[in-house]
Amino acid sequence: MVNIHCAYSEQINPSSSSLTLTRNQIWKGLQRKIRNAQDFVPVIDKTEVVEDKDGVVTRITYYDTKEDQPGHTVKEVCKEYHPTKVDFHQPNGTLITNTISDGPSLKDEGLCMTYTFEWQYPKVEDGSDEHKKLIAEHVQMAKDAVQSSIEAMRKMAKAGELGQ
Template sequence: MATYNVSWVEQVNAAGNECVLTLDELWQGCLLLARSPQIFTSAISKCELDADDGNNITRTLYFSEGPQTELKQSVSLSPGTKFECESETGNRVTTMVFRGLSGSIDDAYLSIEYAIPIANMGPDLESAKQSYAAKAKQNLVEGVKTMRELKAQGKLG
């Protein structure tokens, strides 16, 4: 099956950022995103964890708006580095925490990748590609912003 893939990476602690996120804090943010995605977006009104063995989660997302009211997903966690969500539609979102070459705990990067089956993208493929690329980028930027807010509130670490 052909897929459309788009990915973005962000240097989390670029010069000028007052709130530095360590690799561990980024991972703690990712764990919150995996188990409580409604913290990161108003589009999700609720998340129910149907199963959670620590590294594999089955969850049901409930949406506050849009044509779909709920979505089942499987989440695989690779502790400290990656989590991957695959929905029943075949759409996949992968989020990864990266260490920079300096080796410093605050030389950190976060990435997001969308892998969407072409069959799920509708008749206007180019418009759908632009929309998914913009959404992936927005989710990455907003996700890091939310993690900074959570750190400031003492909810990470």
């Protein structure tokens, strides 16, 4: 069995951006992501909220069929830690964390988004070719997830859907 841990961070408001997202807007975006993941992650078809109480959301996430795997559903427990992070707990032990962090400026312009992933693979051997392949795939997936989430939040902010 192997555990695969990876993380990817990206600046949310690079100098090339025409719009500066505020921490409040980003937090609202993460709350929306919990309840409507399909707006942020292209492989998710829909999200069904089963329970929403006191900063803990239980949801069913429906994934589209991909080239290498059939469509499937995952029940997740999402815990909000205002205004910094959201943890997505899956029944198989997987933990995904979305974190808003300050950069050196300690201003909105320096905010970063980090996604951390912890996957468990009981049938994969440490150091095997499959293990190495999974690491590379998951690092790319982390990068893609951060970038697609920031892009989705920008579109929502431009449309006035995230407030100020």
